Amino acid sequence: MERRTPRSARTPGGWRAGRPGPDGATGDRHWRLDARSAGFCALGFAGLTLLLDWGSGGLTVPRADLWAVLGVLLFTVLRPPxxxxxxxxxxxxxxxxxxxxxxxxxxxxxxxxxxxxxxxxxxxxxxxxxxxxxxxxxxxxxxxxxxxxxxxxxxxxxxxxxxxxxxxxxxxxxxxxxxxxxxxxxxx
CATH class of the missing domain: 2.30.29 (PH-domain like)
Known part of the structure; x- marks a missing residue:
């Protein structure tokens, strides 16, 4: 019986990162981990700033939006190509x-x-x-x-x-x- 890779482990083109695909393509095998780390950093930053702002009693909807936008901006900077x-x-x-x-x-x-x-x-x-x-x-x-x-x-x-x-x-x-x-x- 042939072992198949789960869809979640495949890239959009159908080949697994770091291994040659059907057309011979290969990708960065560490990209998923690096992108996930960038997401966690951005999420941690946004969560921590929201928590600190809430703890100081100054959290408002516009300020919460600002922290969320800064978190997204941080993710776009940290996400590797x-x-x-x-x-x-x-x-x-x-x-x-x-x-x-x-x-x-x-x-x-x-x-x-x-x-x-x-x-x-x-x-x-x-x-x-x-x-x-x-x-x-x-x-x-x-x-x-x-x-x-x-x-x-x-x-x-x-x-x-x-x-x-x-x-x-x-x-x-x-x-x-x-x-x-x-x-x-x-x-x-």
């Missing part, structure tokens, strides 16, 4: 829209920022995405998809900027994976 990748593409979905790049036709790869580091990918068709490179570190399957596409871009000659950025990111990911394997096997 959803990163997924397939054969030849990488997508980053925010609150409102999804951006995609063709990893087979990458033109530039850059790292921006010193505190909040963002990896910016641009393709030959004008597509651009930006996301935290820590997502790739935590999801080796996403890194594999991006790396395979970047190699094809190098072979085709479209990748003009960012080979050193990709190499350094690859070394960071491979080193982390090796440490995890050693730790799991008890050799560390």
């Amino acid at each position: 959803r990163v997924s990748a397939g054969d030849g593409w990488l997508a980053v979905r925010g609150l409102v829209r999804e951006r995609r790049v063709c990893t087979d036709a990458l033109v530039a790869v850059r790292q921006n920022g010193s505190i909040a580091i963002r990896l910016v990918l641009r393709d030959a068709y004008g597509g651009s995405v930006a996301f935290d490179p820590g997502i790739l570190v935590a999801n080796p399957l996403l890194w594999h998809r991006l790396d395979a596409g970047a190699r094809r871009s190098r072979e085709r000659g479209t990748l003009r900027q960012g080979e050193s950025t990709l190499r350094l990111l690859g070394e960071r990911i491979d080193g982390g994976t090796a440490r995890d394997v050693l730790r799991a096997s008890g050799l560390e």
Whole structure:
């Protein structure tokens, strides 16, 4: 008998996050946990401020609305983008829209920022995405998809900027994976 995954564990496209789907797509396996944590933080903030305001005796309907709006605003700031990748593409979905790049036709790869580091990918068709490179570190399957596409871009000659950025990111990911394997096997 075939074991099926419950619908609640599947993404809207039908594939499970962090595992290849029927079309070969894979997603960030930690996204649900991070989004849930953002929701709990926002809910905790709104609840705590409502409770403190009520305890001080100054809670009114407009003030309660203000705390609720600030809680929703906090959630929109904390909610991480959803990163997924397939054969030849990488997508980053925010609150409102999804951006995609063709990893087979990458033109530039850059790292921006010193505190909040963002990896910016641009393709030959004008597509651009930006996301935290820590997502790739935590999801080796996403890194594999991006790396395979970047190699094809190098072979085709479209990748003009960012080979050193990709190499350094690859070394960071491979080193982390090796440490995890050693730790799991008890050799560390």
